[in-house]
Amino acid sequence: MRIQIDGRDVEFEPGETILEVARREGLEIPTLCHDPRLDPAGACRTCLVEVDGWRRMPPSCATKAQDGMVVRTRTERVGRHQRALLALYLADHVQGADACETGAPCELHAMAAKVGAPTDWTPLEPVRVGRDDPNPYIEFRADRCIACARCTRYCAEVEAVTAISLVGRGSKTTIGTVDASSLLDTSCELCGGCIDTCPTGAMTEKRPLLQLAPPERQLEKVRTTCNYCGVGCQLDLNVDPATKKIVKITSPPVGTPPNDGNLCVKGRFAYEFVEHPDRLTTPLVRGEDGALREASWDEALDRAARGLMGVKERYGADALGFVSSSRCTMEENYLVQKLSRAAFGTNNCHQCAAT
Amino acid sequence: MAGLVTTFGAGAMTNSIREIRDADFLFVIGSNTSEAHPIIAMEMKQALHRGATMVVADPRAIWMTNLAEKHLRLNPGTDVWLLNAMAHVIIEEGLTDEAFIRDNTEGFEAVKETVARYTPEEAESVTGVPAEDIRWTARRYATTERAGIYYTLGITEHSHGTDNVYALSNLVLMTGHLGKPSAGMNPLRGQNNVQGANDAGASPIFLPGYQRVDDPEARAKYEEAWGVPLSPEPGLNLNEMMKKVGGQVKGLFVMGEDIVISEPNVSRLEAGLNNVDFVVVQDLFLNETCRFADVILPAACFAEKEGTFTNSERRVQRVRKAVEPPGQARADWEILVDLAARCGADWGYTSAAEVYDELARFAPKFAGISHARIDEGIGLQWPCPDDEHPGTVYLHEGGVLRGRGAFQAVEFRPPIEMPDPEYPLVLSTGRTLYHYNAATQTRRGLGANAKQPAAFIEIHRRDARARGIESGEMIEVSTRRGVVRCRAIVSRQVRPGSIWMPLHFPDARANLLTTDAGDPITGTAEYKVCAAEVKKLDAATLDESEREPARFRGSYYAERGPV
Numbered sequence: 053m054r055i056q057i058d059g060r061d062v063e064f065e066p067g068e069t070i071l072e073v074a075r076r077e078g079l080e081i082p083t084l085c086h087d088p089r090l091d092p093a094g095a096c097r098t099c100l101v102e103v104d105g106w107r108r109m110p111p112s113c114a115t116k117a118q119d120g121m122v123v124r125t126r127t128e129r130v131g132r133h134q135r136a137l138l139a140l141y142l143a144d145h146v147q148g149a150d151a152c153e154t155g156a157p158c159e160l161h162a163m164a165a166k167v168g169a170p171t172d173w174t175p176l177e178p179v180r181v182g183r184d185d186p187n188p189y190i191e192f193r194a195d196r197c198i199a200c201a202r203c204t205r206y207c208a209e210v211e212a213v214t215a216i217s218l219v220g221r222g223s224k225t226t227i228g229t230v231d232a233s234s235l236l237d238t239s240c241e242l243c244g245g246c247i248d249t250c251p252t253g254a255m256t257e258k259r260p261l262l263q264l265a266p267p268e269r270q271l272e273k274v275r276t277t278c279n280y281c282g283v284g285c286q287l288d289l290n291v292d293p294a295t296k297k298i299v300k301i302t303s304p305p306v307g308t309p310p311n312d313g314n315l316c317v318k319g320r321f322a323y324e325f326v327e328h329p330d331r332l333t334t335p336l337v338r339g340e341d342g343a344l345r346e347a348s349w350d351e352a353l354d355r356a357a358r359g360l361m362g363v364k365e366r367y368g369a370d371a372l373g374f375v376s377s378s379r380c381t382m383e384e385n386y387l388v389q390k391l392s393r394a395a396f397g398t399n400n401c402h403q404c405a406a407t
Numbered sequence: 408m409a410g411l412v413t414t415f416g417a418g419a420m421t422n423s424i425r426e427i428r429d430a431d432f433l434f435v436i437g438s439n440t441s442e443a444h445p446i447i448a449m450e451m452k453q454a455l456h457r458g459a460t461m462v463v464a465d466p467r468a469i470w471m472t473n474l475a476e477k478h479l480r481l482n483p484g485t486d487v488w489l490l491n492a493m494a495h496v497i498i499e500e501g502l503t504d505e506a507f508i509r510d511n512t513e514g515f516e517a518v519k520e521t522v523a524r525y526t527p528e529e530a531e532s533v534t535g536v537p538a539e540d541i542r543w544t545a546r547r548y549a550t551t552e553r554a555g556i557y558y559t560l561g562i563t564e565h566s567h568g569t570d571n572v573y574a575l576s577n578l579v580l581m582t583g584h585l586g587k588p589s590a591g592m593n594p595l596r597g598q599n600n601v602q603g604a605n606d607a608g609a610s611p612i613f614l615p616g617y618q619r620v621d622d623p624e625a626r627a628k629y630e631e632a633w634g635v636p637l638s639p640e641p642g643l644n645l646n647e648m649m650k651k652v653g654g655q656v657k658g659l660f661v662m663g664e665d666i667v668i669s670e671p672n673v674s675r676l677e678a679g680l681n682n683v684d685f686v687v688v689q690d691l692f693l694n695e696t697c698r699f700a701d702v703i704l705p706a707a708c709f710a711e712k713e714g715t716f717t718n719s720e721r722r723v724q725r726v727r728k729a730v731e732p733p734g735q736a737r738a739d740w741e742i743l744v745d746l747a748a749r750c751g752a753d754w755g756y757t758s759a760a761e762v763y764d765e766l767a768r769f770a771p772k773f774a775g776i777s778h779a780r781i782d783e784g785i786g787l788q789w790p791c792p793d794d795e796h797p798g799t800v801y802l803h804e805g806g807v808l809r810g811r812g813a814f815q816a817v818e819f820r821p822p823i824e825m826p827d828p829e830y831p832l833v834l835s836t837g838r839t840l841y842h843y844n845a846a847t848q849t850r851r852g853l854g855a856n857a858k859q860p861a862a863f864i865e866i867h868r869r870d871a872r873a874r875g876i877e878s879g880e881m882i883e884v885s886t887r888r889g890v891v892r893c894r895a896i897v898s899r900q901v902r903p904g905s906i907w908m909p910l911h912f913p914d915a916r917a918n919l920l921t922t923d924a925g926d927p928i929t930g931t932a933e934y935k936v937c938a939a940e941v942k943k944l945d946a947a948t949l950d951e952s953e954r955e956p957a958r959f960r961g962s963y964y965a966e967r968g969p970v
């Protein structure tokens with residue numbers, strides 16, 4: 053089956069939306085409420101396109117491609133619609149990209165700039181209300197919310213706990229919880245998926261805000277693998293280039309295996325330990341008096357080597373046990389078994405939690 | 408793990424995580440997926456959103472049972488009965504894949520004979536699962552093309568863990584649900600790099616890449632590479648090693664683990680540790696095991712070093728350095744290189760990538776994988792035998808890797824310790840969403856402390872009432888091996904007669920309670936079943952902070968918590 057988009061003849065699989073076919077072809081259509089992980093909502097109307105023979109412009113994210121359809125994504129009418137719509141959204145948003153983007157980059161500002169939407173429409177009085185929530189991780193900033201419902205749909209469809217939902221009507225529509233309770237007292241699992249999917253930074257990490265960290269676009273992202281469970285989610289450590297500290301963790305784009313842009317509470321938020329004052333910062337050796345004291349690397353490594361070799365001399369290599377760790381890297385596990393087998397001559401080497 | 412190597416020829420998830428969303432039938436057993444593997448649970452939720460059917464077999468009413476078509480609430484430790492009875496139904500009703508059995512497997516007759524005795528009716532009396540539910544599940548599993556099995560420690564952490572894996576493998580083999588997308592047999596790994604640590608040879612019987620130490624050819628290859636003779640004697644597995652600490656084992660090197668929290672029957676282990684000559688601990692924090700250490704080496708964490716982790720779906724992925732380690736802490740691999748040099752082994756690695764290259768060179772499964780290749784794109788899934796190979800999405804596509812899939816007839820063996828009048832409750836241990844293992848990392852975080860601020864057990868209302876216990880109160884749990892104090896949560900998740908306890912909390916170490924009776928093959932201890940008793944603590948013995956009931960906010964465990 054085929055459709056025509058902007059003059060190109062394109063094949064598609066039954067069930068694909070116009071947006072999916074267009075994106076596969078590398079055609080850009082602006083979207084706000086769309087996230088490939090979610091069922092199409094057709095709520096924000098940014099993605100409207102013209103279809104020959106249709107009087108109204110359908111949302112491309114929620115309209116299935118049909119055989120023989122002729123679609124136009126960049127006509128005068130589509131452009132006019134995009135500019136007016138985004139200008140309207142901007143009027144009900146934090147004014148100016150710099151003021152807005154204190155956290156994640158704002159897709160609305162970027163998109164408005166791209167389609168050339170006027171930025172001088174009179175700002176509306178902010179009417180949407182947020183709320184204080186003592187949860188440690190997630191902040192909702194109502195003045196940035198465009199009520200696209202990505203967060204609430206994510207919470208219902210992907211995380212399947214429905215801790216947050218749209219509340220209120222019309223221009224007062226906002227994101228709330230049952231009885232306006234703290235997320236901590238709801239079924240929320242603090243996965244932070246609502247933050248990840250939010251296009252405008254309305255749902256955002258609380259700690260970087262409190263720490264007055266630089267906005268996300270100034271941070272350096274280092275792609276790495278989560279150090280908790282065996283899913284091995286890919287994540288980006290966002291490092292402040294000035295302080296060389298981790299400011300927050302974000303998930304890579306949707307589609308990146310194995311986690312498809314999702315993370316859990318541990319992967320996204322439980323990195324406080326990295327900079328915890330309890331971290332060991334120097335080697336320690338036990339003195340004659342039985343107490344631990346600080347030592348140089350030279351001294352500590354010498355003691356360790358002599359101690360282990362001593363046991364081998366006195367009782368043989370099989371009196372040694374090497375406990376390796378499923379928390380450490382492949383390389384480190386390889387080296388522990390090599391140490392055990394090649395340097396000491398015993399196969400008494402096992403990782404903890406061999407299950 | 409070892410179980411799957413025996414039956415299929417490779418101990419890993421047969422399929423990829425991304426395939427779960429396309430499955431039509433999900434059989435989840437012994438896996439509290441939404442807490443232990445939230446991302447896998449999201450994949451399952453997507454499959455269900457699409458219309459798939461899920462059956463959860465678990466003694467507890469875990470969160471996933473909300474979405475399950477059926478919850479098979481089996482008595483702890485009776486998995487073999489349940490699984491054999493499912494096999495019984497599949498054979499009896501002629502739902503086996505005869506062609507697959509004939510062409511790809513061996514040993515079916517023995518299984519057929521054994522499971523003939525495991526009727527669903529009798530299974531009902533042992534497992535507590537209605538015979539009709541067993542039949543229904545067996546039929547649905549056997550007759551759905553894309554039917555996958557997902558399991559975790561609820562299957563393996565038993566004295567008969569390997570039997571459980573065998574019984575599951577039998578189901579896979581007799582229905583031919585192998586070598587296809589969105590089907591197969593999928594052990595979900597608890598730790599980030601359990602798979603990788605096994606792959607890398609941190610095992611008493613396997614050299615890297617599952618090459619046996621008692622195989623002269625494999626050994627010869629490494630003897631030549633490393634330039635030293637190697638011992639042909641399989642070593643002690645962790646369970647044996649821990650039991651022999653202070654006896655045969657006089658010296659220990661422990662990297663990145665807190666054995667006196669994570670190992671079972673800790674009191675005995677601690678007694679042993681007082682009798683060893685020398686202990687080296689290498690870790691991020693001054694952990695509990697450090698009390699016994701002669702030397703403690705400060706290590707870098709994952710964000711401070713280079714390397715790779717291998718996930719449950721066999722994908723080798725990069726760990727990259729983003730920040731500097733604190734103070735003088737160093738990457739474990741660098742420390743190991745220096746330590747080896749002082750023990751007379753000059754290895755000469757200058758980067759983690761070089762270590763990986765050596766690992767890959769002698770282990771054919773990983774030969775095509777390198778840091779450089781991963782850096783060009785995304786992680787690669789083994790087997791990946793050469794530089795051009797794209798990696799393997801699901802295993803056993805062109806036939807079972809082992810040659811023929813090995814059926815293993817297994818008989819039910821009861822758990823080592825059953826409840827009795829003195830210890831009338833069955834204690835299982837497990838993990839929660841907010842904490843992680845010994846919690847050395849998560850307990851230093853805000854979220855975990857807001858949601859689960861204190862150690863707790865879950866107890867059924869009936870058992871709580873009989874003991875005069877209210878939710879949030881301090882109680883004492885005891886077993887033949889020890890006593891710990893913690894909070895009680897009166898919970899709808901556990902059934903009467905059972906209690907459940909997370910093992911994360913150092914001030915209430917679940918492993919003072921557990922037995923170290925291990926599986927004869929893997930040595931994995933029976934963390935899931937032991938006999939216990941609970942009693943309310945006399946207010947006079949409590950300190951100020953303990954008298955206030957603890958709050959577990961928005962707890963799914965609570966009897967009247969959010970769903």
Ligand code: SF4
Pocket residue numbers: 190203206207211213214215216235239240241242243244245246247
């Ligand atoms: S953090 Fe996750 S569970 Fe909580 S509201 Fe956001 S999406 Fe829902």
Ligand code: SF4
Pocket residue numbers: 278279280281282283284285311314315316317318319320444445446447
């Ligand atoms: S983010 Fe969560 S699910 Fe993903 S690997 Fe980390 S712990 Fe596992």
Ligand code: FES
Pocket residue numbers: 082083084085086093094095096097098099100111112113114
């Ligand atoms: S993206 Fe299509 S309507 Fe919002």
